Amino acid sequence: MPQAAANRKIFAGPRVRRLRQGLGLTQAAMAGDLGISASYLNLVERNQRPLTAQLVLKLAEAYSLDLRDLSGEGEARLAAELTEALADPVFGGHVPAPAEIMEAAASVPALSQAFLTLYRAWLRDARGPTAAAAPPGGGSRLPPGEEDGFPIDEVRDYFHAQGNFIAELDAEAEALHAALEPPDDLAAGLRAHLRDRHGLRVSVLPVHAMPDAQRRFDRHNRRLFLSELLPQPSRVFQMAVQVALEEQAERLDRLIAEAGFATEEARRLYRIGLANYFAGAAMMPYGAFLTAAERLRYDITLLAGRFGASIEQVAHRLTTLQRGDRRGVPFFLLRLDNAGNISKRFAAGGFPFARYGGTCPRWRVHDAFAMPGQTIVQPVEMPDGSSYLTISRTVDTIPGPHPEPPRKLAISLGCEISHAARVVYGDGLDLDNPSAVTPIGVTCRMCERPNCAARAFPPMTRKLSIDASRKNLSAFEFG
Numbered sequence: 001m002p003q004a005a006a007n008r009k010i011f012a013g014p015r016v017r018r019l020r021q022g023l024g025l026t027q028a029a030m031a032g033d034l035g036i037s038a039s040y041l042n043l044v045e046r047n048q049r050p051l052t053a054q055l056v057l058k059l060a061e062a063y064s065l066d067l068r069d070l071s072g073e074g075e076a077r078l079a080a081e082l083t084e085a086l087a088d089p090v091f092g093g094h095v096p097a098p099a100e101i102m103e104a105a106a107s108v109p110a111l112s113q114a115f116l117t118l119y120r121a122w123l124r125d126a127r128g129p130t131a132a133a134a135p136p137g138g139g140s141r142l143p144p145g146e147e148d149g150f151p152i153d154e155v156r157d158y159f160h161a162q163g164n165f166i167a168e169l170d171a172e173a174e175a176l177h178a179a180l181e182p183p184d185d186l187a188a189g190l191r192a193h194l195r196d197r198h199g200l201r202v203s204v205l206p207v208h209a210m211p212d213a214q215r216r217f218d219r220h221n222r223r224l225f226l227s228e229l230l231p232q233p234s235r236v237f238q239m240a241v242q243v244a245l246e247e248q249a250e251r252l253d254r255l256i257a258e259a260g261f262a263t264e265e266a267r268r269l270y271r272i273g274l275a276n277y278f279a280g281a282a283m284m285p286y287g288a289f290l291t292a293a294e295r296l297r298y299d300i301t302l303l304a305g306r307f308g309a310s311i312e313q314v315a316h317r318l319t320t321l322q323r324g325d326r327r328g329v330p331f332f333l334l335r336l337d338n339a340g341n342i343s344k345r346f347a348a349g350g351f352p353f354a355r356y357g358g359t360c361p362r363w364r365v366h367d368a369f370a371m372p373g374q375t376i377v378q379p380v381e382m383p384d385g386s387s388y389l390t391i392s393r394t395v396d397t398i399p400g401p402h403p404e405p406p407r408k409l410a411i412s413l414g415c416e417i418s419h420a421a422r423v424v425y426g427d428g429l430d431l432d433n434p435s436a437v438t439p440i441g442v443t444c445r446m447c448e449r450p451n452c453a454a455r456a457f458p459p460m461t462r463k464l465s466i467d468a469s470r471k472n473l474s475a476f477e478f479g
Contacts, residue, residue, distance in 0.1 A: 034058045078116075081116055095461045174287065180193060186236050187235060187236050194243065202224045224238075289303075297423055311393070316346065358443060369410060458478055
């Protein structure tokens, strides 16, 4: 771990207090368990004393606590979402200071989340054909292109709330993988499983017979059609998706009902997301995959070769390794196209993705398009001081017939910098050197870094400072 990270003080008073109250303990009782005075614990809970490394270890030992439960991984993301919501003109432009927003996210996360739920419900209502559909002066309350994104956001948020890990689906997928014959040919095993257990035949069709689809299921004739354009990992994945839809239907129904989504669109999207989750877990079963990932130090290229998966499938699976008794490195994953549109956001950790807008132009995931197939390693630091190791590269997409150009996509896989020693991409980096870490923001509209030459928009949280007598590096100056 870099010395700077090791020396960073942890103020986690609200989390310690919630832990104590959840256990039904008085301050005196918890202090006795930890071997400290009740007055000192009171200071810790009020953030007047930091958590020392020794005290963190005592908490973990006394209450079987995962250390990450004290790290506040989700607070930065919650604070970013609160900032976006509070920047809405309906609040009159009175955005609290970043420190106040972070304090709210840390101290009253349930209340903060309830506020966001209420705000989003209001926005959904504002989309209806009423006079409230637009703010004063006209125009949408949402960024361009995001007016219909709520079902997707609802599903993404729910996956995030689950730590991007669905325990029972993971266990069922692992059992399926172990039962397939032959064990060394997953494609043949899934084809035979679908035929023998479900009376379902799999056929690969030429592009002229299925020009607009990757996969199509004919329920009446019990046929699964796959496009010849699909590479082998994608064919295996789509067969595993069909297994999930066939034999996990009741479990999917129950998981969807438990999620309590507000819209039918969200429920349908969640079913697809769960089936996709099952497919990835069947291709890369938890135990074997995590063992290999640790031995190979999370080398995504080697993992893809070992499990017959694509780079993107491996990267996505790495974000799900969060089983309570055996966790992997908590990765996050972002996927975008060459126009900057973000089509995937997954996080086992607490990386603060912005709900709307693109990413920071200083984040080198954008450079991947100029270096196809190459891996770009970049340590980055957020404005709140949290640092991450990011691994960016282009990923292969399904080709189309000539002259249709292939879609260009890039991913960035990342984890907190404290995990760098466990990851092969952290080798050779001088993480103690501040110049080795690139300062970035969540997105320009959420970032308050002053005089940034890469800035495309001013922050929503500050007033512009306009002075015709000078021109700084940044296109926008603010108070």
